[in-house]
Amino acid sequence: MRIPCPFCGPRDLSEFAYLGDAAPVRPAETSDATAVFDYVYLRANPAGPHRERWYHASGCRLWLTVTRDTRTHEVLFAEEAAP
Amino acid sequence: MRFSFLSIAREALRGNRGWTPHWRDAEPKAAYDAVIIGGGGHGLATAYYLAKNHGLTNIAVLEKSWIGSGNVGRNTTIVRSNYLLPGNIPLYELSMKLWEGLERDLNYNAMVSQRGVLNLCHTDAQRDAFARRGNAMRLHGVEAELLDRKAVQRMCPFLDFDNARFPIQGGLLQRRGGTVRHDAVAWGYARGASDRGVDIVQNCAVTGIRIANGVVEGVETTRGFIAAKKVAMAVAGSTSQVASMAGLRLPIESHVLQAFVSEGLKPLIPGVITFGAGHFYISQSDKGGLVFGGDIDGYNSYAQRGNLHVVEDVAEEAMGLMPMTGRLRMLRSWGGIMDMSMDGSPIIDRTPIDGLFLNAGWCYGGFKAIPGSGLAYAHLIAKGEPHPAATALRLDRFRTGHLIDEKGQGAQANLH
Ligand SMILES: Cc1cc2nc3c(=O)[nH]c(=O)nc-3n(C[C@H](O)[C@H](O)[C@H](O)COP(=O)(O)OP(=O)(O)OC[C@H]3O[C@@H](n4cnc5c(N)ncnc54)[C@H](O)[C@@H]3O)c2cc1C
Ligand SMILES: [Zn+2]
Numbered sequence: 082m083r084i085p086c087p088f089c090g091p092r093d094l095s096e097f098a099y100l101g102d103a104a105p106v107r108p109a110e111t112s113d114a115t116a117v118f119d120y121v122y123l124r125a126n127p128a129g130p131h132r133e134r135w136y137h138a139s140g141c142r143l144w145l146t147v148t149r150d151t152r153t154h155e156v157l158f159a160e161e162a163a164p
Numbered sequence: 165m166r167f168s169f170l171s172i173a174r175e176a177l178r179g180n181r182g183w184t185p186h187w188r189d190a191e192p193k194a195a196y197d198a199v200i201i202g203g204g205g206h207g208l209a210t211a212y213y214l215a216k217n218h219g220l221t222n223i224a225v226l227e228k229s230w231i232g233s234g235n236v237g238r239n240t241t242i243v244r245s246n247y248l249l250p251g252n253i254p255l256y257e258l259s260m261k262l263w264e265g266l267e268r269d270l271n272y273n274a275m276v277s278q279r280g281v282l283n284l285c286h287t288d289a290q291r292d293a294f295a296r297r298g299n300a301m302r303l304h305g306v307e308a309e310l311l312d313r314k315a316v317q318r319m320c321p322f323l324d325f326d327n328a329r330f331p332i333q334g335g336l337l338q339r340r341g342g343t344v345r346h347d348a349v350a351w352g353y354a355r356g357a358s359d360r361g362v363d364i365v366q367n368c369a370v371t372g373i374r375i376a377n378g379v380v381e382g383v384e385t386t387r388g389f390i391a392a393k394k395v396a397m398a399v400a401g402s403t404s405q406v407a408s409m410a411g412l413r414l415p416i417e418s419h420v421l422q423a424f425v426s427e428g429l430k431p432l433i434p435g436v437i438t439f440g441a442g443h444f445y446i447s448q449s450d451k452g453g454l455v456f457g458g459d460i461d462g463y464n465s466y467a468q469r470g471n472l473h474v475v476e477d478v479a480e481e482a483m484g485l486m487p488m489t490g491r492l493r494m495l496r497s498w499g500g501i502m503d504m505s506m507d508g509s510p511i512i513d514r515t516p517i518d519g520l521f522l523n524a525g526w527c528y529g530g531f532k533a534i535p536g537s538g539l540a541y542a543h544l545i546a547k548g549e550p551h552p553a554a555t556a557l558r559l560d561r562f563r564t565g566h567l568i569d570e571k572g573q574g575a576q577a578n579l580h
Binding site: 094123127128131154 | 414462471473506
């Protein structure tokens with residue numbers, strides 16, 4: 082598997098670290114425990130395209146949002162993660 | 165048909181023409197008292213114990229492919245009960261005890277081989293942690309032995325004891341652990357369940373779960389609707405997919421784990437050995453091949469095959485532990501899809517939907533748990549309350565904070 086880093090070009094998987102699903106958004110500090118539970122633990126875990134966070138640790142050291150098909154590992158799209 | 169010394173001798177003389185299929189390949193009926201989704205180890209064992217222990221025989225196991233095509237036929241076959249936490253030990257030890265009597269119970273040769281599981285330690289801190297785990301096991305009535313370096317040297321002289329980075333200091337040994345022929349576990353339970361009247365339906369994928377007023381009514385399948393008052397999920401890596409048919413979102417991610425087999429060798433490794441300075445485990449099959457594996461690839465996957473960075477990592481660990489493996493040729497490698505729960509421990513519980521049950525989150529370790537999990541899940545389905553050995557394995561523990569944080573790692577190590 083290679084990830085086409087928008088800054089470094091296509092690079093081997095071993096240069097990246099994985100954080101997981103990009104969908105969960107940290108709830109506001111005033112949120113109740115249910116929102117935090119949902120954010121920390123619950124996942125859609127789709128079989129198909131998945132938007133996920135990767136860190137280009139041995140490259141540009143930027144966080145990327147990668148869209149990848151979990152059934153085939155085909156990388157469909159990679160962009161810089163919105164800050 | 166029962167297996168005995170006599171029947172084997174008779175068939176040997178008759179050219180083995182008298183054997184019959186081991187289980188009925190059933191057609192689905194329109195309705196059952198209960199259906200189990202998933203014909204892996206857990207689903208088949210659950211069906212067997214439902215029939216045997218609870219007299220529930222009007223039940224079916226629905227398998228989308230052929231039985232044993234999932235993780236039960238893809239794992240590295242290691243069985244053990246050397247866990248640390250009180251929430252986990254009882255179930256794995258129940259399982260270990262069932263393994264010990266399984267072949268007589270099923271009248272089926274599952275090649276249960278208690279050749280021992282040795283976890284190696286490489287630092288003082290790790291040895292202390294092993295002493296603690298061994299003590300926890302003994303407090304639960306599970307035997308454990310802490311070995312010093314000399315004792316490990318006597319058992320496994322071929323290891324790299326003076327590796328510059330990871331010298332071997334000793335190990336924690338569970339002699340009752342070992343390996344079991346994985347396919348035979350699926351076949352043996354299928355045969356036992358089928359003999360008691362359970363329908364094993366292959367090529368029947370569940371595509372929907374029918375629910376009315378919060379109560380389950382049955383399942384939509386590729387072979388039509390099947391009504392059932394109780395529906396029990398046991399679909400391992402597909403758990404999130406099947407649970408989403410009932411509108412459930414679970415604390416589970418699917419990840420790929422790879423396994424490797426070398427060419428056949430003369431007897432070399434006495435039992436199962438695990439490397440403590442990484443994640444690597446190795447044993448030798450009865451055919452002679454070295455069977456080994458390492459960590460999950462580390463990203464969500466349903467692909468049943470992994471990537472080369474893990475192959476490299478596993479090969480490095482093999483070399484760090486047993487330098488002689490550098491001369492070995494690899495025969496095969498493959499992957500399976502793990503249902504990684506967020507705390508690394510399993511779930512055997514009811515769901516918020518009446519009549520719908522969940523068995524999932526087995527991560528790397530669900531093969532060893534098959535007999536115990538099947539027995540405990542059958543108990544839950546039949547009686548509506550958790551089996552005493554599985555009271556901690558609740559779905560709501562993530563919400564209430566009662567995590568079972570055995571190794572501090574689930575799908576991702578940063579979550580708890
Ligand atoms: C490479 C590897 C090595 C491992 N090593 C070990 C080990 O050494 N020791 C250990 O204890 N554990 C090990 N494990 C883990 C263990 O194999 C699993 O935890 C366990 O087998 C999972 O339970 P199961 O047998 O019921 O799963 P499976 O055999 O995967 O059964 C689930 C079944 O559900 C079916 N299914 C899915 N969706 C549907 C649907 N919609 N409708 C109908 N059927 C469906 C699937 O086809 C599948 O047959 C390993 C796993 C892998 C992949
Ligand atoms: Zn980059």
